[in-house]
Amino acid sequence: MKQMAIVVCAVLVLACAGFAQEGQPVGAAGPENLHAETGLGWMMLPGEPSSTGIAYGAVNYGFAVSDIIGLGGQVGGRFAARQNDPDWTFSAGVFQRDVRIGTTDTAWAIQGIYQNTWAKADLISLKPTFGVEVSDHDYLLLTGVWGLNDERVSRRRVRRTQQPVDQAMVIWGAEWTDEFRTEIGAGFEFQDLDEWVLGVHTGYMLDTITSLNWTGMFDFAGNYYTAVALGFDIGGTGRNATFNNIRRDGMDDYTPFPISGLPVISYQTQDRPPRGAVPLNGF
Secondary structure, X not given: OHHXXXXXXXXHHHHHHHHHHXXXXXXXXXXXXXXXXXXXXXXXXXXXXXXXXXXXXXXXXXXXXXXXXXXXXXXXXXXXXXXXXXXXXXXXEEEEEEEEEOOEEEEEEEEEEEEEOOOOOEEEEEEEEEEEEOOOOEEEXXXXXXXXXXXXXXXXXXXXXXXXXXXXXXXXXXXXXXXXEEEEEEEEEOOOOOEEEEEEEEEEEOOOOEEEEEEEEEEOOOOEEEXXXXXXXXXXXXXXXXXXXXXXXXXXXXXXXXXXXXXXXXXXXXXXXXXXXXXXXXX
């Protein structure tokens, strides 16, 4: 089932790109669509024995596929130092803005996410997003993460399995001023967790390049993620690209949908004794 989903999504991406290429000349990519971020935080992920600090850096880049229908593509990456080994995250996807439903502006995106964890598991997930503009300063998003695999990591005394955390989240985004924005979300984590989750993302533009951001995400089982970060709008447009953007208004046409912010892309760890082994330490 999950393998079929990967194939369907890949065909969808290629079909959209192929259709777009039949249109008018493609808009030029530029540095205004390049965003970088670096941050420090603390987190407790499901199934891990203790909380850990985190230091990370990330880049995210959007580009035009078709100006006529507002179709864009994006690529991104994130390096996070934690535990004895780092986490690596890479993303690629497509998005479209200026999709009208009646008089309402909407936008959608779908991103493929690859993670290489500190335990050396290779995890793949999809992040779909659908957004609706409520007013000139407010929008609603339905988004989430759908894991496509789990991976067993060999250990001598335990069978360790890691898998993406499946989650769905509704987010209300608000632009309070030209500099200050917030996103507040509520959702649910599936699989073995079955927990409600809350999230907050805030950002303030310090100047036309630099923003100060805070992200917090907490579930009712005691897992959490919190981080403070500096974002860098390489194009110097005074825009904070850690937030979702719904409108297509020229400057924001091909701003990438964020790989940082809400929902936080995470995974869970499950440790079990080897088959046939005598249980140890309560396992």
